[in-house]
Amino acid sequence: MSKIKPTEKSYHHDDLRGKLIDATRGMIREGGVEAVSLRKLADRVGVSRTAAYHYFKDKNVLLCTLAQEGFRIWQEELDNIFQDETKPPADRYRGYIRWYMTYAVENAEYYDLMFGRAIWKQNTATEGLKKTAYDVFQKQVTMTRQCQDQGFLPATEDSLRLAQVTWGTLHGLARLLIDGIYTDDSHMDEMCDCAANLLMR
Template identity: 50%
Template structure:
């Protein structure tokens, strides 16, 4: 008797495609990604893949969205940890940001790089998770200001943007191979934290 492959449910196939695409992105880079190849890896027709993603950019946006969801969970664990001080929260957040970039280089580049944002090809799904993720950082910045940890005289949005820009800059230096010594990376992150905290008055 011939065995037939169990068909994917509607939601299962979309998740399977994103998972396969994320793995291919991680091992082969963005240039290797195509809906045709991914459909073959998943074991479905290209038409089935296009039913969920109209083009490569929409698929890349979905991968980036999953990255933001993963990152949001990580920082949520830090911000909601009542057993550590506010200064430890800030420190852990900064170190976690850079570690996330190092651990997920290709997805990180999608989340914050020019591929999706430069030419405004990011999907509404991506925007719906990316913008709230930064809003959460702004909220935490206001909290740290209220606690006297960060300078209260600065606009919270601008301060959050500058902190983010600092961490992003360090992350890119690491991902681009400019810095490879882990001790240097840790010290740079600690220096950035000290500068922000030290300028609170």
């Protein structure tokens, strides 16, 4: 038995892979995707420049791994929100909008990693990331259909298309807030309400 799972603890450092991921997450939170440098990362973990290459093919794969983790958590949050039986469905949807925008603003750098260009441009996304992200969207679609059935999203529209457009709306608003184009987050509540009014009926 010569194979050792690289994710298991190794001798030199306990779970270097995990430490790399943790440190990268920290760097992203602090300075955004563009602040992630493999060499600074190595310094932070206390390892040589190219050590990360044994666990991640290149920088892109490392970032995709982090993004994928983000989508997994996102999925869980989504489930929690829409399984909360204490609120009426329409309130849950309003809560979802609120949660979306709040999360995006408070975790701007991480949101930017997940939905930003660095990863999605010209098919650089890992297969794993694509799949996980696709699952999240599937959830969004079924959730949309459910809301249509419950009568507060327009039933005339195709669910898939409607899911795209509603999600696009939230995504767009989030981007405006994060990048500070034409907006700052001081009026986030009003924007959420306005969006809810437009989308729901």
